[in-house]
Amino acid sequence: KQEVTQIPAALSVPEGENLVLNCSFTDSAIYNLQWFRQDPGKGLTSLLLIQSSQREQTSGRLNASLDKSSGRSTLYIAASQPGDSATYLCAVSGANNLFFGTGTRLTVIP
Amino acid sequence: GAGVSQSPSNKVTEKGKDVELRCDPISGHTALYWYRQRLGQGLEFLIYFQGNSAPDKSGLPSDRFSAERTGESVSTLTIQRTQQEDSAVYLCASSEGAIQETQYFGPGTRLLVL
Numbered sequence: 718k719q720e721v722t723q724i725p726a727a728l729s730v731p732e733g734e735n736l737v738l739n740c741s742f743t744d745s746a747i748y749n750l751q752w753f754r755q756d757p758g759k760g761l762t763s764l765l766l767i768q769s770s771q772r773e774q775t776s777g778r779l780n781a782s783l784d785k786s787s788g789r790s791t792l793y794i795a796a797s798q799p800g801d802s803a804t805y806l807c808a809v810s811g812a813n814n815l816f817f818g819t820g821t822r823l824t825v826i827p
Numbered sequence: 828g829a830g831v832s833q834s835p836s837n838k839v840t841e842k843g844k845d846v847e848l849r850c851d852p853i854s855g856h857t858a859l860y861w862y863r864q865r866l867g868q869g870l871e872f873l874i875y876f877q878g879n880s881a882p883d884k885s886g887l888p889s890d891r892f893s894a895e896r897t898g899e900s901v902s903t904l905t906i907q908r909t910q911q912e913d914s915a916v917y918l919c920a921s922s923e924g925a926i927q928e929t930q931y932f933g934p935g936t937r938l939l940v941l
Binding site for chain 2: 721753758759760761762763766806808814815816817818820
């Protein structure tokens with residue numbers, strides 16, 4: 718069974734810093750990898766989706782990379798802002814399932 | 828347009844009672860998913876509906892859990908004889924097509940079983 722791990726579990730950074738969140742998965746036979754953001758009391762918001770044939774995707778200050786062969790993905794956030802504070806989840810897609818990591822709780826300190 | 832909506836937003840029930848959770852997907856989305864998120868844990872896939880195909884129920888934790896979907900619209904997740912370990916946030920998502928496409932999530936239903 719696919720297992721998805723996210724490190725660190727929690728991260729606090731001062732405003733303006735660049736940061737990297739890590740995601741690893743055990744089975745490289747994936748269709749894609751998605752990064753989501755979860756705010757307290759709200760559902761998930763999709764941030765980036767990387768197809769298995771791609772190596773990275775960018776959206777604004779966010780850049781996600783995928784190394785399928787090594788089972789790793791990173792989410793890079795540039796010039797962090799207090800509004801970026803949330804839990805970030807990665808999820809890998811199989812044929813009929815989506816496996817989530819437990820998330821990294823990010824706090825950006827003003 | 829409207830996003831995915833879920834009701835109720837919160838539900839408190841007594842152990843042994845049945846509960847029904849509702850999900851309204853984004854109009855036109857053929858795929859619908861249910862997940863469970865226990866406190867401090869990751870999302871756990873429960874069930875996946877794709878169009879008129881038979882749903883993938885491989886993630887349902889026990890036979891107390893069942894889900895239905897009417898065509899490509901509303902879905903209900905039913906938990907019979909609830910147990911305290913069923914307490915969690917139940918999230919619904921939908922996507923335009925297959926599971927490999929971007930999923931849009933609802934705000935969830937927080938279930939507390941006393």
